[in-house]
Structure formats: structure tokens, C-alpha cells
Amino acid sequence: MAFGKGSHLHLIDGSAFIFRAYHALPPLTRKSDGLPVGAVQGFCNLLWNEISGGTTNKSKPTHIAVIFDASSITFRNEIYDLYKANRPELPEDLRPQFPLTREATRAFNVSCIEMEGFEADDIIATYARLATEAGGSATIVSSDKDLMQLVGPGVDMWDPMKSKTLAEAEVFEKFGVGPDRVVDVQSLAGDSVDNVPGAPGIGLKTAALLINEYGDLDTLLARAEEIKQPKRRQTLIEHAEQIRISRRLVTLSRDVPVEDTLDSLECRTPESEALLDFLAKMEFRTLTRRISEKLGVEAPAIAEPASAAPKAEKAAAPAEIEHPPFDADKYECVRDMNALSVWIARIMDKGFVAVDTETTSLDEMRAELVGISLSVTPGEACYIPLNHVQGADDLFGSANRLDGQIDPEQALAALKPMLEDASILKIGQNIKYDAKIFARRGINVAPFDDTMLMSYAMFSGLHNHGMDELSETYLNHKPIPIKPLLGSGKTARTFDKVGIEDATKYAAEDADITLRLWQSLRPRLHRERVTNVYETLERPLVPVLAQMEMHGIRVDRQTLSRMSSAFAQKMAGLEAEIHDLAGETFNVGSPKQLGEVLFDKLGLQGGKKGKTGAYSTGADILEDLATEHELPGRVLDWRQLSKLKSTYTDALQDHINPETGRVHTSYQQTGANTGRLASTDPNLQNIPIRTEEGRRIREAFVASEGHKLVSLDYSQIELRILAHIADIPALKQAFRDGHDIHAMTASEMFGVPLDQMTPEVRRQAKAINFGVIYGISGFGLARNLRIPRAEAQAFIDTYFERFPGIRDYMDKTIEFAKAHAYVETLFGRRIHTPEINAKGPGAGFARRGAINAPIQGTAADIIRRAMTRIPQAIEGLPAKMLLQVHDELVFEVEESAVDDTIARVKAVMEGAHEPAVEIDVPLIVDAGVGDNWAQAH
DNA sequence: ACCTTCACG
DNA sequence: GACGTACGTGAAGGTG
Structure with a gap:
């Protein structure tokens, strides 16, 4: 039948159908293999209701089509490249269902229309126009507000979920204007879902008010000067161009070059065999039965899963069954x-x-x-x-x-x-x-x-x-x-x-x-x-890390090789001295032999330790002994050189890839429980920096010709997060004012005015600040500061008196962990603490871990978010992200693009927590540039 | 395979 | 009252 007077076309918004079905229904998987099919089933139900008349009171169609979005890139992206840019990624169990819904549409013998470069909405707009021009009418099956501009004589909408017709009255209710002015209102109000900018500060209400007052958008923009409210007036004048762009974005195109004629969309009875085959393949039992009854044919058999175990048992061990x-x-x-x-x-x-x-x-x-x-x-x-x-x-x-x-x-x-x-x-x-x-x-x-x-x-x-x-x-x-x-x-x-x-x-x-x-x-x-x-x-970080690892960082072999030789020479000298002082030759690198020399032969004080019964010869012990004897100091020097040589200057050379001439670390995304990354083969997250001699190893990490290394790092990020999470007004204010946080802490604790602060007092306060992040104990602080335990405990007591919020945070966190056996970061990452309710010493570790994990983990989440956004942010710049060191990112950048890169990366890093989480304290990123990593940091 | 030591944030 | 204690990692070398 030719489409004409009396014909009625139903245009089904396929993508909207799928999303609504997906979100409205619990996740359902195909029994035989676990393929997610919940959205497909919902889609089939809706579609069957459509063509069988269902329980609706709307007019029956003579013609019908399902319209899909073919691609995410359309002509709108040329108008505005951020169009729909903040759409969340498709849920992973929905994606494979898209091709299946096309298959379903064809199985129902309904025309399935999609066109590259056009949104479904534009195709729907075009067919709605064609239908009314041919003398017929159209119903758009969707509740999407973006389609409401199409409502008018001969065109209405049908919301299948609410079984409700949407005509002019409903559009007016939603937008405050008639369908013909919907576009104007949308242009002003914008749309956060589609990332249509609109006019900042103007929402649906104000937009409708303005349009009703001035008649239409062009008049409003032309007469913007007359608006009384100064802020509104300024916004409209300043953003006139952005509003016009928004209008182009929200206006649906009604003349898409569609290929299927209206006539070809005539309703057809499904081929029962093809349809039931599809439904059986999907293992939709109820739907198969319903439809086969209606069509008057026998339902095909669907195999039941091998085991029909009772439900309770099934829930206990689903995988095995x-x-x-x-x-x-x-x-x-x-x-x-x-x-x-x-x-x-x-x-x-x-x-x-x-x-x-x-x-x-x-x-x-x-x-x-x-x-x-x-x-x-x-x-x-x-x-x-x-x-x-x-x-x-x-x-x-x-x-x-x-x-x-x-x-x-x-x-x-x-x-x-x-x-x-x-x-x-x-x-x-x-x-x-x-x-x-x-x-x-x-x-x-x-x-x-x-x-x-x-x-x-x-x-x-x-x-x-x-x-x-x-x-x-x-x-x-x-x-x-x-x-x-x-x-x-x-x-x-x-x-x-x-x-x-x-x-x-x-x-x-x-x-x-x-x-x-x-x-x-x-x-x-x-x-x-x-x-x-x-x-x-997690998932979006994978390609980012892969890219970083594949780029690698250039390391200069000569520099390392020279250092190795210098270290070897010095070590040989020290070794001779040490043997001389000991009165015998022994392996300086053997803690066991060294312990025997120190404590048995030389008779120094400082007993056994450790469950193995061996003498402990760690750096802190040797430092104490250094006041008594010359030998321990020499050993400390020797150890430092030995470490630098074996772990860095020698080993790094072996990691230079012969093909690329660069060092390619491997980041372990699941390495640290808190959300931090770990770096291996080689570990580039522990390259020396704290001592001058070690720091020079960073000179071997260089930029290639014409490039610079750029390092950007978060300043005090964990303390800022602590100030926010524990909600400590004094700390938050200090960060907002850009004050020296450790000096401020010292001043608050000890009552020393900032201008009389001594480095020693500040150092102690710094140790306490870090101690808090780690789940402070008197013992630990005493050891770190080398002060009596009682004194350290007094510091902690003062600290808690001065910042009672910290104590609250610790108590609440441990309480939470005990109740849930996990703790959470601000972004919802969970770190399980199974030992938290144990007896024994394990509980102590678990408690401190529980206090630290939300802080360290939140910082890790923030830099992860930054990293996933950076490739887009620096697209087009000759800049590569090479390394991550927990709160630092290292880039290799062509010299001419250094300033641009810093500006863009800094902006991403400082805003990385947004829009998911608000933090009451600014995040600050410092940048450095140089020919090598030592200069850049 | 485990322990100790020490490099980083 | 004793116990053992800062949080998170990886690599190297010695030892059994």
C-alpha cells in the first residue's frame, strides 16, 4: 500500500529502546553461555508490543521502522568537537547487545534503518516530515526530549514505558514553550548529557521565560541589551556565538538523504520461523511461547541447562554447576x-x-x-x-x-x-x-x-x-x-x-x-x-600505560658507565679501609659477616635481633654505632655506593633496549593494594634523588635531540587529601592560603610564631604530619625522630588536641573497616582489610593500613584520572607521557611545545578529581624542565 | 625460597 | 601487661 492520506507511520527510536530496556531490567544472561541478553530481551518485548498492538491506546500503525544510531561521529562533531564528549563509556555488558538488537528487528520483519554520519534523531525528523507531507501522520516512539521539537500537526510521540502520549501540552509542560520554540529554549539552557554548552547560568526556567518574553531566540539575541538583570544581559551578549552553535547542535536535520521510501516501511507480518529461531537462539522462553501462541505455530524447544539444581545450591556455587x-x-x-x-x-x-x-x-x-x-x-x-x-x-x-x-x-x-x-x-x-x-x-x-x-x-x-x-x-x-x-x-x-x-x-x-x-x-x-x-x-588506563611503556625513556649509557667506574673505584678504597679497621678481610656486603665483625670481634654494643637470630646491621643501627667507631660509617658509605652501582648504574644499562635505545619499564596496574602503580623491569619509580650522589643518576635520563624532559608533580597531595577527608579547618585554610604546611603545623603545635620557626622544629612537625598519614604510633615516631618514646607520645597527644578531627577520622575509619572489612577512597575504590578484626600483631598492621589506604588510594585515583585524560588534552602537541612516579608525571616534549604542554597537563592534573569529587583544598602542580631528569625535577 | 637492606613516593 | 609497630612498593645480594 502506498503511503498517503490515512497512513500512519511509527518511528521507533531504537537506541533509546535499548538503553531503557538495559537500565529498566535486571542483568540477564543467556543460560547456555552467559552472553548478556537482558537489553535484547527488553527490546524484543517492546518491539512485539509495538507491532502486536499490545495494551496501548494509541493509533495503530500502517507503516513502521526502527531507527538506530550508526556511529558516534556525526556532522555535529564538526560544528562542536566536544559534542557528546562527556558521554560515559558504554557498560561492557551492553556493547555486545547492540548488533543483536539489529538482528532482532530484522527477525520481527521490521525495517531497520541507520545511516553513517547521522543520528537516529535526524532520520526520525526526516521521516516525520515526509509522512506529513504525504498527507499521513507519524508517531515517534520515544520519550527523548530532543525529539519533542518535532511534535506538531500530524506528529506526536509515544512513551512506551509510561504508555503515555506526548503531544503539544506535554511538550509545553516540559519546556514552558510550544514545540516550535523548543529549539530556542534548548539552545539557551544547553544539555549536560549531550555536552551542548548553551548559555552558562541559564537553565530551562530562565530560558523559557526569556523566549516567552521576546518571542524567539533571534529577537532575544538582537535585543539582549534591553535585558534588565545585568548578569543575564552580560551572559547573553558574551555567549551569543556559543548559543548559536548550541542551536545548530540541538536543531534536528529534517532532510537527511534517506534511502528507504515510506512505502517500503509498510507493516509486515513476521516470518514466524525466522522470528522463533532467533528467540530460541536467545533462549527467551516466555517470549517464544507468547509469540508462538499468537502466531499459531509450535514453539521450538529450548534446551534447559544440564543441571536443574535447587536454587539455594546454585547460588552457593554457580560456577561449578x-x-x-x-x-x-x-x-x-x-x-x-x-x-x-x-x-x-x-x-x-x-x-x-x-x-x-x-x-x-x-x-x-x-x-x-x-x-x-x-x-x-x-x-x-x-x-x-x-x-x-x-x-x-x-x-x-x-x-x-x-x-x-x-x-x-x-x-x-x-x-x-x-x-x-x-x-x-x-x-x-x-x-x-x-x-x-x-x-x-x-x-x-x-x-x-x-x-x-x-x-x-x-x-x-x-x-x-x-x-x-x-x-x-x-x-x-x-x-x-x-x-x-x-x-x-x-x-x-x-x-x-x-x-x-x-x-x-x-x-x-x-x-x-x-x-x-x-x-x-x-x-x-x-x-x-x-x-x-x-x-x-582501571580499564581506560590500560592503553595509556601501554603507550608510555612502548615509548620508553632515553637513557645515556655512557653517563651510567662512567658512574659505575667511579663507584667501583671508591668502593675498592672503602673496602680496603674497612678491612684495615676490622683487622681482617671479609665480605662487606654480607650482613652476617659484618655483624660478627662489629659485635663479636670489635665488641660494639647493640645486640641480636630478628627471628633468624642474626645481628641487625641496618642503616639506623650503623648510624648509632658511627659515634663509637670509624668502621660503621665506612660501611654506610660503601653500602650506598654498592646500591647505586648494582641497582642503578649497572642494571639500568642492561635494560636499554637495543632496538629503541631506550628503557621500557612495565607498570603493574594491580601491583599495589591502594591503587598505586608499581614499576618493574626496571623499577623507574625508585631512581635516587635524596642524596646528591644518587641524584646524579637522574642525569642519565635524557631527552632526545630537540626535546626537553618536563616533570609535573602534585604538591603535598596526600596531606591535602587528609585535610579534606578528616575535615581539618586549620589545615584546609593553610592550603588555601598557600602556606608552608609543616611550619604551620609546628606553629600550631608548639606555639612558635611562623617568623621564629627553626628548621629543627619544622622537621619534627613534618615527621608528625607524615606519621599521621601512616597511622602514627609513639614508637614509630620516636624511632623516626630519634627521640625518647615518651616525648614522641607527647607530640602526638598535642597534635590530636590541636587537630581533634584527625583522631575522629582515624576512629571512624577503623570503625568502618571493622564493620565492612574494607575501606574506600573518595572515588569508591575498595581496599579490603581482612586482618582488621584478627587478634595478634596482624591487627596493628591492618589498622594502620586502613588509615593510610583511603589517603594514599585517593591520591592514586586522582593521578590515574589525570593520566587517562592527558592523551586527549595533549593531542596534536609533539609531547609524550613517559613515566609516572606516584605523584609525578614525566614527559618528553619538543622544545617549542614545552609551555603549551605544561599549561595543558597542569590544568588536567589540578582538575583531575572533578567532576566526580569536590575537594575543599586546591590541588597544586609544580612543573620543571630540563635536558635530563635531574634538571627537570 | 627467604631474609636483609635500601632506593623511591 | 606484653607484643611489636610508622604506609605503599621492587631489586640485589647473601644465605641455607
Whole structure:
């Protein structure tokens, strides 16, 4: 039937449908494999109600279509590049459901329309116009306020959730103006959801008032001078351009070059077989029954899960019941392109895949890819060997690539579109590793989930987050150990020497485990209330860290080498002196031998210690002994040089990558319980700075030609957070006034006026300030300050008297920890404190940890937020972020761009807590520039 | 594999 | 009343 007079078109806002279904319904997964399908089910319900007439009182359609958003980039981004820029990321269990809703629409035999470069709203606007022009009418099935501008003669809206028609009266109620002026009001009021700027300070109410007074937006802007209220007048004059841009953003385009004609959208009866097949595939039992009854055909059978265990038992151990047993013999070895194509097709159909890579090294910058494993269904996984070579027994030790493996280039070319496909979720365990392996081969893995990070977000402080541990804890399965395959010590070999059959069992199981972990952990994120932590603090950091690690930092070998020699010489001199003073030669580096020399031979005072019964010879002991004898002082000097040489000047040289000439650390995102990062291989977070000799090692960290190193660090961030969390007015005011916080503390405590402050008094106050952050004790402070314990306790008492809020904070935090067995940062990160209610000495550690974790953890969260925002903020500048050292970020920047980079990064860092959290104290970032790290810091 | 020591925030 | 104590890390070298 041709569309014309009497025809009625229903335009369904598909994306809105999906989101409403997703948020309105509890998370639901397909029984057989855990695929999230809740939103799909809600979508199908709504769609079925639409086409079957349902329980609605609206007019029945003669024509119908579902409109989707094809992409997030549209012509509006050209008008305003921040359009929709602050949209939160899609929930990870919603993303794979998008392609399924398209499939569902087609299964219902309803036209499914989307167009690259246009939002669904514009397509809807266009069809609404076409419908009325053809003499018919249209109903927009949505409750989105952005569509309300379309309401008018022949066009109304229908809110399917509230079963309510939205016509002119409802629009007037919402906006205070009729549909024809909705755009004007929106342009003024802006929209925080879509990031439409509007006019600052003007909301819906004021906007409607102004439009009603002046008639329309153009008149208002032209006559802005006449507005009586000075602030309003100024805002409109100053932001006229921004308001006009906003209008272009909110105005829907009614002439999108749509391809489907109105006629082609005529309502069609669903093909019952195709529809029921789809519903059965989704395992929607109720819906399948309802629809098959209505269509008068028999419902297809849907297999029930293998075990129909009672509910209580199921809740106790869901993983064991719903998952098939592990069976390494069932894993497939993919040896040709045909088999690989089948796997890729399965993945494209599913919308997600667990991925794992096998390589020749744990160092991603040197590792060669050996094989890839994939899994989309528990118990089913494959391994794709790519670079296995003959075993090590080969006569010349030469690597002969084994037959029966796909050409690596060909395999990667086939996998690349899938790995980069925005609708396919890639699941990994520590996926930063695999992402770097792929990135080195030009493949940008996205989007992704990481089971290690999920575990960290939920269980930090409870256990570690390695795959073996997670598998045993949450899947009750001990993975195949890697040790027997790789050997150890002299006989150790790399994974490419492992036989392909053994490799398949091991590697495919890793993908299988990762998939099952994802299915087990992902739904728990919501229940544990840490989805936000995972999605804003953990997942987005992965590509940022990967980039930093791959860039690495330039280290000058010559500088280090010269230092090593100088240290060696000095050490030799000191060693001779020490032997002379001792009257015998011994290994100065052996605490045991040194203890015997000091305490047995020389008879110095200072007894045994430690559970091993050995003499303690730590720096603090030796410093005390130094007043009695010359030898301990020499040993201290020797130790310092020994440390610098072995840990830094020697070791760092070995870490210079021969290909890049740079040092590539590896950041462990789950290394520290508090949310801090840890740096390994090498650790670049503990490069010396406190002594002059050590500090010079930083001269070896240099910028490349034409560049500078730029260092930006938060000033006193933990004390600022303490002042905020514990709510200490005096401390907060001192930070706001930019005062010296330690001097201020000293002045408050000891009554010394600031202008008479001595360095010694200030030093003591500083120690107390830090002590507070660490969960102060009289003993600890006494040892740190080397004062009698009673004196230290008196300091603490005074401190608590002067700042009673601190004591309150400590008490409340410990109380909270005892009640919940965890503590939280300002951003909701949880750090579990399982020992908090224990007896014994463990409880003491747990108490101090509980006091410290929210402070240290909040600081860690803040710099993480900054780091995830920085790549965007410095986009286009010749600047790279290289290192993070807890409260410091180091960049390498072309000289001409140094000032710009500092300005942008500083702004991001100082505002990193916003908009999630308000802090009553300003965050201050200091910057330094130089040719090397010593100058820059 | 564990302990001690010491480098950093 | 005794116990053992600052918080969070990683690397190197000695020892058993």
C-alpha cells in the first residue's frame, strides 16, 4: 500500500529502546553461555508490543521502522568537537547487545534503518516530515526530549514505558514553550548529557521565560541589551556565538538523504520461523511461547541447562554447576586459514571473544609472537600456532619453523578487523600484555575487558590477581602449569620450542579460563558496586600505560658507565679501609659477616635481633654505632655506593633496549593494594634523588635531540587529601592560603610564631604530619625522630588536641573497616582489610593500613584520572607521557611545545578529581624542565 | 625460597 | 601487661 492520506507511520527510536530496556531490567544472561541478553530481551518485548498492538491506546500503525544510531561521529562533531564528549563509556555488558538488537528487528520483519554520519534523531525528523507531507501522520516512539521539537500537526510521540502520549501540552509542560520554540529554549539552557554548552547560568526556567518574553531566540539575541538583570544581559551578549552553535547542535536535520521510501516501511507480518529461531537462539522462553501462541505455530524447544539444581545450591556455587568440565583434549589446533575463518565467523556472531597470546618473553618489547588462543564458549577454545620451531636439540641450534602453521602475517591480517571491531569485545587476563604484542604489529585491540582488573577492582587486599589464583578461587580449577613445558634453570626454553600439541592444551586452556572468569566476575562488578571503579579508573588506563611503556625513556649509557667506574673505584678504597679497621678481610656486603665483625670481634654494643637470630646491621643501627667507631660509617658509605652501582648504574644499562635505545619499564596496574602503580623491569619509580650522589643518576635520563624532559608533580597531595577527608579547618585554610604546611603545623603545635620557626622544629612537625598519614604510633615516631618514646607520645597527644578531627577520622575509619572489612577512597575504590578484626600483631598492621589506604588510594585515583585524560588534552602537541612516579608525571616534549604542554597537563592534573569529587583544598602542580631528569625535577 | 637492606613516593 | 609497630612498593645480594 502506498503511503498517503490515512497512513500512519511509527518511528521507533531504537537506541533509546535499548538503553531503557538495559537500565529498566535486571542483568540477564543467556543460560547456555552467559552472553548478556537482558537489553535484547527488553527490546524484543517492546518491539512485539509495538507491532502486536499490545495494551496501548494509541493509533495503530500502517507503516513502521526502527531507527538506530550508526556511529558516534556525526556532522555535529564538526560544528562542536566536544559534542557528546562527556558521554560515559558504554557498560561492557551492553556493547555486545547492540548488533543483536539489529538482528532482532530484522527477525520481527521490521525495517531497520541507520545511516553513517547521522543520528537516529535526524532520520526520525526526516521521516516525520515526509509522512506529513504525504498527507499521513507519524508517531515517534520515544520519550527523548530532543525529539519533542518535532511534535506538531500530524506528529506526536509515544512513551512506551509510561504508555503515555506526548503531544503539544506535554511538550509545553516540559519546556514552558510550544514545540516550535523548543529549539530556542534548548539552545539557551544547553544539555549536560549531550555536552551542548548553551548559555552558562541559564537553565530551562530562565530560558523559557526569556523566549516567552521576546518571542524567539533571534529577537532575544538582537535585543539582549534591553535585558534588565545585568548578569543575564552580560551572559547573553558574551555567549551569543556559543548559543548559536548550541542551536545548530540541538536543531534536528529534517532532510537527511534517506534511502528507504515510506512505502517500503509498510507493516509486515513476521516470518514466524525466522522470528522463533532467533528467540530460541536467545533462549527467551516466555517470549517464544507468547509469540508462538499468537502466531499459531509450535514453539521450538529450548534446551534447559544440564543441571536443574535447587536454587539455594546454585547460588552457593554457580560456577561449578553452569560450566562444563575442563577438557584439554577438546581444544582445537587451528592450522589453516579455513579453520581460522570459521573461528572468526563464530566470534563475529557472538560479539565477544577471550584472547591470549603466547610469546618468547615476558618483556613485551622483545617478545616474539608464537601463537594465539581464542575462546567464545566455556569448554571450547582454539590455539593458533604461528611461530613454533623445532626443539632445542637441533644440531646447530638454528630455528627451523615447523610445518602445519598458518603464515603469521596472513593470520594477523585475518584477525585484525575482528580485533579492532568496535562491536566485538575482546576479553583478556592482563590484556595490556597482549595489546602491546598486537600493537607492535599494527593492531589496535579495542574495545576490551580485563579479568585481572575486574578482580583488582573487587578484591584488592584479599588476594592477588594472577590467572592461576583467580582460576582456583573462582572456577575451582587448577590450570595446567607452564613449568613442565618451559623447564627451569639451565634447561629452560622459550614457548616457541614447546611442541604444538602440548602448547595447544596449555594455551587454549588459558583462553577458556579467561572467558569463564569473565563470565563469573563481570556480573559481580555491579553487585560489589565497583563497576565505576573498573570502568573509570582501571580499564581506560590500560592503553595509556601501554603507550608510555612502548615509548620508553632515553637513557645515556655512557653517563651510567662512567658512574659505575667511579663507584667501583671508591668502593675498592672503602673496602680496603674497612678491612684495615676490622683487622681482617671479609665480605662487606654480607650482613652476617659484618655483624660478627662489629659485635663479636670489635665488641660494639647493640645486640641480636630478628627471628633468624642474626645481628641487625641496618642503616639506623650503623648510624648509632658511627659515634663509637670509624668502621660503621665506612660501611654506610660503601653500602650506598654498592646500591647505586648494582641497582642503578649497572642494571639500568642492561635494560636499554637495543632496538629503541631506550628503557621500557612495565607498570603493574594491580601491583599495589591502594591503587598505586608499581614499576618493574626496571623499577623507574625508585631512581635516587635524596642524596646528591644518587641524584646524579637522574642525569642519565635524557631527552632526545630537540626535546626537553618536563616533570609535573602534585604538591603535598596526600596531606591535602587528609585535610579534606578528616575535615581539618586549620589545615584546609593553610592550603588555601598557600602556606608552608609543616611550619604551620609546628606553629600550631608548639606555639612558635611562623617568623621564629627553626628548621629543627619544622622537621619534627613534618615527621608528625607524615606519621599521621601512616597511622602514627609513639614508637614509630620516636624511632623516626630519634627521640625518647615518651616525648614522641607527647607530640602526638598535642597534635590530636590541636587537630581533634584527625583522631575522629582515624576512629571512624577503623570503625568502618571493622564493620565492612574494607575501606574506600573518595572515588569508591575498595581496599579490603581482612586482618582488621584478627587478634595478634596482624591487627596493628591492618589498622594502620586502613588509615593510610583511603589517603594514599585517593591520591592514586586522582593521578590515574589525570593520566587517562592527558592523551586527549595533549593531542596534536609533539609531547609524550613517559613515566609516572606516584605523584609525578614525566614527559618528553619538543622544545617549542614545552609551555603549551605544561599549561595543558597542569590544568588536567589540578582538575583531575572533578567532576566526580569536590575537594575543599586546591590541588597544586609544580612543573620543571630540563635536558635530563635531574634538571627537570 | 627467604631474609636483609635500601632506593623511591 | 606484653607484643611489636610508622604506609605503599621492587631489586640485589647473601644465605641455607
